[in-house]
Amino acid sequence: xxxxxxxxxxxxxGVCAGEKIDSAKAMDLTYTFDEKTIYWPTSPxxxxxxxxxxKTPAGYFYSSANYGANEHGGTHLDSPIHFSEGGxxxxxxxxxxxxxxxxxxxxxxxxxxxxxxxxTVADLQAFEQKHGRIPNGSVLxxxxxxxxxxxxxxxxxxxxxxxxxxxxxxxxxxxEAAEFLVKQRALNGLGIDTASIDHGQSKDFIVHRVLxxxxxxxxxxxxxxxxxxxxxxxLIALPMKIKGGTGGPARxxxxxx
Numbered sequence: 001x002x003x004x005x006x007x008x009x010x011x012x013x014g015v016c017a018g019e020k021i022d023s024a025k026a027m028d029l030t031y032t033f034d035e036k037t038i039y040w041p042t043s044p045x046x047x048x049x050x051x052x053x054x055k056t057p058a059g060y061f062y063s064s065a066n067y068g069a070n071e072h073g074g075t076h077l078d079s080p081i082h083f084s085e086g087g088x089x090x091x092x093x094x095x096x097x098x099x100x101x102x103x104x105x106x107x108x109x110x111x112x113x114x115x116x117x118x119x120t121v122a123d124l125q126a127f128e129q130k131h132g133r134i135p136n137g138s139v140l141x142x143x144x145x146x147x148x149x150x151x152x153x154x155x156x157x158x159x160x161x162x163x164x165x166x167x168x169x170x171x172x173x174x175x176e177a178a179e180f181l182v183k184q185r186a187l188n189g190l191g192i193d194t195a196s197i198d199h200g201q202s203k204d205f206i207v208h209r210v211l212x213x214x215x216x217x218x219x220x221x222x223x224x225x226x227x228x229x230x231x232x233x234x235l236i237a238l239p240m241k242i243k244g245g246t247g248g249p250a251r252x253x254x255x256x257x
Contacts (some may be wrong), residue, residue, distance in 0.1 A: 005197030029252040030075040031223045036151040039073030039196060041164050046073065071247040078218035082246040083208040089246030090220030093217055097188040101138040102235040102254055104228050108244035111171040118174035118199050131231055136186040139235045143225040144171040147193040158200055172199030178210040220251060232257035
């Protein structure tokens with residue numbers, strides 16, 4: 001984590017000195033918020049409405065709009081309080097934990113065979129055998145391949161009916177993997193390219209409870225994970241700073257090595 005922080009300080013210093021940043025190394029992992037943005041079936045979704053738009057009496061152009069939505073939809077962050085009574089809320093998460101080394105575990109092949117697949121301890125162990133131990137203070141990103149279905153609700157969620165949570169089908173993380181990460185590793189957070197870190201058919205949201213109960217945060221509906229290397233990238237995940245927030249929409253960026 002310290003090396004990544006130093007790198008970012010140097011990057012900012014370069015900007016101040018007038019040096020050009022290689023924009024090809026900044027990868028946007030965020031879906032645009034609009035009328036197609038996917039929210040949980042029980043949520044009304046994203047609302048955006050023009051309030052003023054056009055020439056003013058003084059002759060210059062002016063535009064403004066109102067927006068509103070649930071905290072948990074589109075590319076967003078879950079703060080610990082979302083499933084942990086007494087856990088910290090969105091504005092209390094230190095910025096230092098929102099900037100971290102990114103580690104991508106790819107289980108897309110298994111998910112392609114089973115829409116209800118859950119990341120296992122064996123998947124994590126196989127990753128570490130090949131790439132080394134998951135670093136302390138990192139953010140683990142689970143690539144299921146589900147991003148290819150966005151924004152098709154039927155394929156992404158398993159249902160396109162408002163209020164229908166019984167027919168949700170998409171991959172997630174297993175309870176055992178969550179417990180392994182909490183007890184034997186030291187992550188800042190965990191992200192995934194689906195609508196939830198728990199698989200679609202979960203009824204108890206146990207992965208949320210395990211991870212957030214341990215003080216980790218979650219990132220859901222993360223875009224473009226297929227473009228992020230397995231190791232070496234730096235993740236910047238900055239949510240809307242809502243006081244008391246259980247989460248919030250986030251602009252997530254990966255700085256590629």
